[in-house]
Amino acid sequence: xxxxxxxxxxxxxxxxxxxxxxxxxxxxxxxxxxxxxxxxxxxxxxxxxxxxxxxxxxxxxxxxxxxxxxxxxxxxxxxxxxxxxxxxxxxxxxxxxxxxxxxxxxxxxxxxxxxxxxxxxxxxxxxxxxxxxxxxxxxxxxxxxxxxxxxxxxxxxxxxxxxxxxxxxxxxxxxxxxxxxxxxxxxxxxxxxxxxxxxxxxxxxxxxxxxxxxxxxxxxxxxxxxxxxxxxxxxxxxxxxxxxxxxxx
Amino acid sequence: xxxxxxxxxxxxxxxxxxxxxxxxxxxxxxxxxxxxxxxxxxxxxxxxxxxxxxxxxxxxxxxxxxxxxxxxxxxxxxxxxxxxxxxxxxxxxxxxxxxxxxxxxxxxxxxxxxxxxxxxxxxxxxxxxxxxxxxxxxxxxxxxxxxxxxxxxxxxxxxxxxxxxxxxxxxxxxxxxxxxxxxxxxxxxxxxxxxxxxxxxxxxxxxxxxxxxxxxxxxxxxxxxxxxxxxxxxxxxxxxxxxxxxxxxxxxxxxxxxxxxxxxxxxxxxxxxxxxxxxxxxxxxxxxxxxxxxxxxxxxxxxxxxxxx
Numbered sequence: 001x002x003x004x005x006x007x008x009x010x011x012x013x014x015x016x017x018x019x020x021x022x023x024x025x026x027x028x029x030x031x032x033x034x035x036x037x038x039x040x041x042x043x044x045x046x047x048x049x050x051x052x053x054x055x056x057x058x059x060x061x062x063x064x065x066x067x068x069x070x071x072x073x074x075x076x077x078x079x080x081x082x083x084x085x086x087x088x089x090x091x092x093x094x095x096x097x098x099x100x101x102x103x104x105x106x107x108x109x110x111x112x113x114x115x116x117x118x119x120x121x122x123x124x125x126x127x128x129x130x131x132x133x134x135x136x137x138x139x140x141x142x143x144x145x146x147x148x149x150x151x152x153x154x155x156x157x158x159x160x161x162x163x164x165x166x167x168x169x170x171x172x173x174x175x176x177x178x179x180x181x182x183x184x185x186x187x188x189x190x191x192x193x194x195x196x197x198x199x200x201x202x203x204x205x206x207x208x209x210x211x212x213x214x215x216x217x218x219x220x221x222x223x224x225x226x227x228x229x230x231x232x233x234x235x236x237x238x239x240x241x242x243x244x245x246x247x248x249x
Numbered sequence: 250x251x252x253x254x255x256x257x258x259x260x261x262x263x264x265x266x267x268x269x270x271x272x273x274x275x276x277x278x279x280x281x282x283x284x285x286x287x288x289x290x291x292x293x294x295x296x297x298x299x300x301x302x303x304x305x306x307x308x309x310x311x312x313x314x315x316x317x318x319x320x321x322x323x324x325x326x327x328x329x330x331x332x333x334x335x336x337x338x339x340x341x342x343x344x345x346x347x348x349x350x351x352x353x354x355x356x357x358x359x360x361x362x363x364x365x366x367x368x369x370x371x372x373x374x375x376x377x378x379x380x381x382x383x384x385x386x387x388x389x390x391x392x393x394x395x396x397x398x399x400x401x402x403x404x405x406x407x408x409x410x411x412x413x414x415x416x417x418x419x420x421x422x423x424x425x426x427x428x429x430x431x432x433x434x435x436x437x438x439x440x441x442x443x444x445x446x447x448x449x450x451x452x453x454x455x456x457x458x459x460x461x462x463x464x465x466x467x468x469x470x471x472x473x474x475x476x477x478x479x480x481x482x483x484x485x486x487x488x489x490x491x492x493x494x495x496x497x498x499x500x501x502x503x504x505x506x507x508x509x510x511x512x513x514x515x516x517x518x519x520x521x522x523x524x525x526x527x528x529x530x531x532x533x534x535x536x537x538x539x540x541x542x543x544x545x546x547x548x549x550x551x552x553x554x555x556x557x558x
Contacts, residue, residue: 228533
């Protein structure tokens, strides 16, 4: 089966983000950018499905500025076969991304789409579910295990308090949780090979999708800073402070 | 128009995050609650002050709260409501974006404040920034960060209860089973005290000393992403940007360095205690009380000290 893996370009998870002085957003100029970590898990899972002979072709898709090609190249170096860049400068909300991906699905007819459960920039946790809704497909969110079963997929999901196992009909949407797998590092030969893999570029208008944001960001501010407290010298002092100063135990 | 809250419950009581969601919803209008389940859960929902009506269905189609049929039910009910809310729990986060897309609106995830009917505050970048966003959509679909709203009481209200008609069955998924950890400890997001362990715990076996301390304090057990990654603790114990968001009265971080993504999940706790042998660990920059010590020495001492009155 053909597998689609959407990948998002985000501020690297190691970067301490700074709110812009004018309150319009966070500073992204001259900041290290990477593939969203949960999307890496999605690419890895697709590559493992291909290695098992379940997936036939893996297409990595990214929506955003031209520079998103870097994240598509990363996916190609990990093992995706080709890429599609939906080029757009400006804000793309999950609903818009889901509509763009739906248009790509109409062209490519994948049977499985694996997305990260959440992007670490806007923390929306939405695109996979929204895409599943627009396509009328089953969704298996927060997946920690995926198996082929009975002509569909058996998905183990991370839920509050434990795990849940669902049977999904295909085609289906999966969103990845942390423990689904540990993504590989691309080897140098694979990085070289990825340079020759094709990336097609399209625009939202080519796909007939209106990407106008529905949310206006009125301001972005830093949360109240927490003051560092004091160091205590011993366990006895700690318990005394908790009992008699903070009065929390 | 009224506001509809999707209720998380255990068959008898309504979850604390749901009561926080009702608190957020009362800022937006008259509150109705949707209960997928039996009479006891519906009665518990109707007892929340502020809830004027409970919509209930016991149809087996909703027994496991599968996203596809639950979204179809919410869509069938949506015309009567200006806002649809759910707690930002695993269940709420699973279904609400699906509902939003079916209504052609952008979901507003994990709100931390209500400014007005269209305007909300939500954390982004692991809570390192707070965005105030105004929605242009006619209907709002929202998940609520429970830790940011004081829950309404569990009793005192007297809403009416009525049964809702079953909506379409999309027939896309089926429930095969669940493995829910049985625990006598309080639920992580509702606990007054949380004791969390990090990578420095060293092994899943060593996590027992975190559990022992938690039991001594009547606390819930949490873990950093690093500890979950290393297999020392189950994923549903994870506190942080990609795990649970907690704000207990007391948060005890043991052997946790304090990565940004962990701080995102616990920095709104009222009192934070950090125990770490690295005095440079970032966790100390948010801790009210820091103890620089080897956790394998400090924790047994702590237990002994707590046993004394």
